[in-house]
Amino acid sequence: DTVYLNGEYLPLADAKVSVLDRGFLFGDGVYEVIPVYAGRLFRFEDHVVRLNNSLSGIRLDLIKSAAEWQAIFQPMLDSSKDQYIYLQITRGYAPKRDHGFPEPIVPTVFAMCSDIKPFAGRVSGVKAVTLDDTRWQMCHIKATALLAHLLLRQEALDQDCAEAILVKNGYVTEGAASNLFVVIDDELITPSKSNEILPGITRDVILELAKTNQIPYREDVIALEALENASEIWVTSSTREIVPVIELDGKMVGIGKPGPVYQKMDQVFQAYKQSLA
Numbered sequence: 001d002t003v004y005l006n007g008e009y010l011p012l013a014d015a016k017v018s019v020l021d022r023g024f025l026f027g028d029g030v031y032e033v034i035p036v037y038a039g040r041l042f043r044f045e046d047h048v049v050r051l052n053n054s055l056s057g058i059r060l061d062l063i064k065s066a067a068e069w070q071a072i073f074q075p076m077l078d079s080s081k082d083q084y085i086y087l088q089i090t091r092g093y094a095p096k097r098d099h100g101f102p103e104p105i106v107p108t109v110f111a112m113c114s115d116i117k118p119f120a121g122r123v124s125g126v127k128a129v130t131l132d133d134t135r136w137q138m139c140h141i142k143a144t145a146l147l148a149h150l151l152l153r154q155e156a157l158d159q160d161c162a163e164a165i166l167v168k169n170g171y172v173t174e175g176a177a178s179n180l181f182v183v184i185d186d187e188l189i190t191p192s193k194s195n196e197i198l199p200g201i202t203r204d205v206i207l208e209l210a211k212t213n214q215i216p217y218r219e220d221v222i223a224l225e226a227l228e229n230a231s232e233i234w235v236t237s238s239t240r241e242i243v244p245v246i247e248l249d250g251k252m253v254g255i256g257k258p259g260p261v262y263q264k265m266d267q268v269f270q271a272y273k274q275s276l277a
C-alpha cells in the first residue's frame with residue numbers, strides 16, 4: 001500500500017496533508033482515474049491531455065509530460081493484476097483560509113494505485129433512475145468538488161439503482177459518474193462533448209470502436225422522452241467499463257436484458273483492451 005505524495009513514496013497510513021490544504025477546505029483541485037491493465041496504462045496520453053485541460057480549467061499551473069507522470073506511477077504498479085491510478089492535484093496548502101488564490105502556490109500531488117474489481121452489473125445489467133442535473137456549468141473539468149455528483153449517486157442508490165441519469169432542460173447529459181449511450185433504431189447515440197459532460201476516455205474508445213466495427217453512431221442531444229424509444233441504454237466509465245441499463249425509472253429498457261449492440265461493443269472493447277496489453 002505504497003502511495004505517492006509530493007515527491008515521496010510512503011505507506012498509505014503515513015500519507016498526510018494539512019487541514020489547511022485547499023483540497024480539504026474548498027475541494028480546490030482536480031483528479032484523474034487511469035486504468036492499468038497488466039502494468040500498461042490505458043489510453044495514457046488521452047488521460048494526460050484531459051488532466052492538463054482540467055488543470056488549466058481551474059487555473060492551476062502544473063505541467064508534467066506523460067513520461068514524467070509515468071515515472072511517478074511506475075513504482076506503484078503490479079503487472080500481475082488490473083489496477084487503476086487515482087491522481088489528485090490540489091491548489092495546496094495556504095497559511096490561512098482565504099478564497100483568493102495564495103501566493104506562491106505549491107500544489108499538493110497525490111497518487112495511489114488500487115485493484116480494479118470487476119463490476120457485476122457489467123454483465124447482468126443495472127437499474128438506473130433519472131434525476132435533475134443539479135451540477136455546475138463546468139462539468140468538463142474533472143474537479144474533486146463532487147458534492148452534487150455524490151448526492152445524485154446516493155439518491156440513485158437509495159432507490160436501489162446503480163446510477164443516476166442526469167436531466168438538464170429536458171435532455172439527458174450523462175450519469176453521476178459515467179457517460180451515457182443509447183441505441184435508438186439500431187443507431188448508437190451519445191451526447192456531444194460540451195461543458196455539460198465529462199469527456200470520458202471510455203466514451204472516446206467506444207466511438208472509435210463503433211467506427212471501426214461499422215456500428216452506426218452519432219453524437220447528438222438526447223431528449224428525455226427519447227429514452228422511452230431506446231432499445232438499449234448504457235453508462236460507461238473507466239473502472240466499470242460498459243454497463244447496460246436494463247430498467248429505467250422502474251420501466252424495462254428494451255427487452256429488459258443487455259442488448260445485442262451492447263454484447264457486440266463489450267466484446268470488441270474487451271478485445272481492444274487485450275490488444276494493448
Ligand code: PLP
Nearest residue numbers: 177178179198200201202237238
Ligand atoms: N462522467 C463523469 C461525471 C465521471 O465521473 C466519469 C468517470 O468516472 C465519466 C463520465 C467517465 O469517464 P472515464 O470514461 O474517463 O472514466
